[in-house]
Amino acid sequence: MPDRSQRNRLLILALNGGGAGMWGEAQKALPMPALHALMQRGISGSLGTYLPTLDAPNWASFYTGVNPAKHHVQAFTRLRPSGRPGPMPHQVGLPLPTFASQLAQAGRRLISVFAPFIAPQGLANGVIVRDRPSSDGGPLTHPAGLQPQLERELGLLHPPHSMQSFPAQGLPDAGAVNAFLASQEQSLRHTHDIAAYLMTRFDWDVSLVHLYAMDTVQHALWHYLDPSHPGFRQDPVVEASLGRLSAVADDVVQNLVNLAQPAAVLVFSTHTFGPCVKVLNIERFLAERAARSAFGNGGLMRRLMRRSSGENMSFMSEHKVIYVHSAKVNEADRQRLTAELEDLRDPDSGAAVVNKVWTGVDLYGSANSDAVYQTWILDLARGYSARSGAPESPLLWSMTPGKDYLSGTHRQNGFWIWSDPALGASQVQPARIIDLAPTILSYLGLAPQEPMEGTALLRQFVTPQVSQGSY
Numbered sequence: 001m002p003d004r005s006q007r008n009r010l011l012i013l014a015l016n017g018g019g020a021g022m023w024g025e026a027q028k029a030l031p032m033p034a035l036h037a038l039m040q041r042g043i044s045g046s047l048g049t050y051l052p053t054l055d056a057p058n059w060a061s062f063y064t065g066v067n068p069a070k071h072h073v074q075a076f077t078r079l080r081p082s083g084r085p086g087p088m089p090h091q092v093g094l095p096l097p098t099f100a101s102q103l104a105q106a107g108r109r110l111i112s113v114f115a116p117f118i119a120p121q122g123l124a125n126g127v128i129v130r131d132r133p134s135s136d137g138g139p140l141t142h143p144a145g146l147q148p149q150l151e152r153e154l155g156l157l158h159p160p161h162s163m164q165s166f167p168a169q170g171l172p173d174a175g176a177v178n179a180f181l182a183s184q185e186q187s188l189r190h191t192h193d194i195a196a197y198l199m200t201r202f203d204w205d206v207s208l209v210h211l212y213a214m215d216t217v218q219h220a221l222w223h224y225l226d227p228s229h230p231g232f233r234q235d236p237v238v239e240a241s242l243g244r245l246s247a248v249a250d251d252v253v254q255n256l257v258n259l260a261q262p263a264a265v266l267v268f269s270t271h272t273f274g275p276c277v278k279v280l281n282i283e284r285f286l287a288e289r290a291a292r293s294a295f296g297n298g299g300l301m302r303r304l305m306r307r308s309s310g311e312n313m314s315f316m317s318e319h320k321v322i323y324v325h326s327a328k329v330n331e332a333d334r335q336r337l338t339a340e341l342e343d344l345r346d347p348d349s350g351a352a353v354v355n356k357v358w359t360g361v362d363l364y365g366s367a368n369s370d371a372v373y374q375t376w377i378l379d380l381a382r383g384y385s386a387r388s389g390a391p392e393s394p395l396l397w398s399m400t401p402g403k404d405y406l407s408g409t410h411r412q413n414g415f416w417i418w419s420d421p422a423l424g425a426s427q428v429q430p431a432r433i434i435d436l437a438p439t440i441l442s443y444l445g446l447a448p449q450e451p452m453e454g455t456a457l458l459r460q461f462v463t464p465q466v467s468q469g470s471y
């Protein structure tokens with residue numbers, strides 16, 4: 001067992017979407033006593049995150065400490081200098097430095113379990129279990145020999161992903177819901193077992209563990225958690241199962257904290273949840289509204305269908321983001337389309353679907369002025385999400401609770417907890433996601449490198465000290 005006594009070690013738990021129903025809007029809270037105990041011994045509060053409310057741009061800001069215009073991940077892909085969507089960040093990595101690359105440079109060791117975008121480049125001394133295979137079909141782990149070792153000990157590696165175990169026929173009854181929740185429970189335990197195995201066999205300074213399943217559960221079952229959901233259902237059997245899952249997640253948190261002691265613990269989520277009643281189909285909107293304009297000459301549909309990033313399409317979309325060709329779509333059309341998006345009304349309720357269409361420049365304050373493509377980022381109204389559907393599919397899809405996966409959708413802003421017995425009583429302090437990388441580095445006695453722009457939040461830890469307290 002490596003000697004732990006001489007330095008601070010940090011356990012980072014990414015609790016994707018928060019505890020089931022704990023931090024969403026108008027939710028039924030499920031008890032997570034271990035998580036509450038962490039809050040009682042440290043700082044916690046809301047975590048300012050970026051629009052769009054997608055994981056990828058916010059995780060990229062978590063690692064790099066800069067906003068999406070600077071790390072170039074505004075939806076799922078990393079933008080090329082032209083502003084066109086390019087490869088996924090897990091294939092090409094993120095611009096350096098990240099807090100992880102800085103740790104490696106300083107000789108500190110990172111264990112990472114199922115965290116996105118973490119790849120061995122620049123982290124040769126790290127121990128990594130990736131959240132998806134690399135594009136060249138390489139092993140899921142670094143070092144490569146770790147995968148067979150883990151699989152001998154713990155069974156096949158199953159990186160968690162969205163919609164995991166959500167059946168094609170949906171979750172029509174309590175039995176189906178229970179089976180679904182049982183598979184999420186397994187996913188949490190699997191993640192725990194891998195993290196526990198690595199943390200007890202390797203020397204480490206920072207362990208980053210992504211507990212993904214809570215996100216999947218809240219997407220699929222938000223109508224059991226949020227009384228303000230129009231399809232809200234009460235079912236004591238499902239409620240008991242959700243309570244059990246929440247207890248398992250809490251147990252995982254507690255066990256990993258016990259293993260890491262007496263290190264500090266950072267818990268964070270890049271988003272919370274709200275209801276999802278309908279999904280805006282962006283490609284249908286563009287096919288309808290953009291085709292009416294002078295530049296949509298019948299070729300638009302074909303351009304929309306050809307999604308290769310190498311082509312000079314007028315528009316491309318990725319879920320809640322639209323890329324608009326600056327030369328092919330003139331200013332008047334851009335203004336018209338923006339206004340039409342903001343004027344969209346749900347025919348059933350009369351409610352607005354889109355609060356505001358932001359440009360990347362307006363949101364993030366900087367942009368590449370030579371970029372061929374401008375980014376539009378949708379701030380969706382409560383109850384709505386957006387996807388790049390087929391142009392011939394409806395403009396607004398109704399999401400039927402129990403049948404469709406999106407019963408809940410991400411809402412902007414997450415939460416953070418920095419727990420360390422040395423901090424004493426609980427304090428509330430809001431933070432921004434870009435503050436976390438400098439905070440982590442400062443805690444470990446490292447100066448955040450340029451161009452990290454967040455603030456190190458724990459000034460008392462600028463000089464590292466060994467915690468006296470204990471979990």
Ligand SMILES: [Zn+2]
Binds near residue numbers: 162215216
């Ligand atoms: Zn999600």
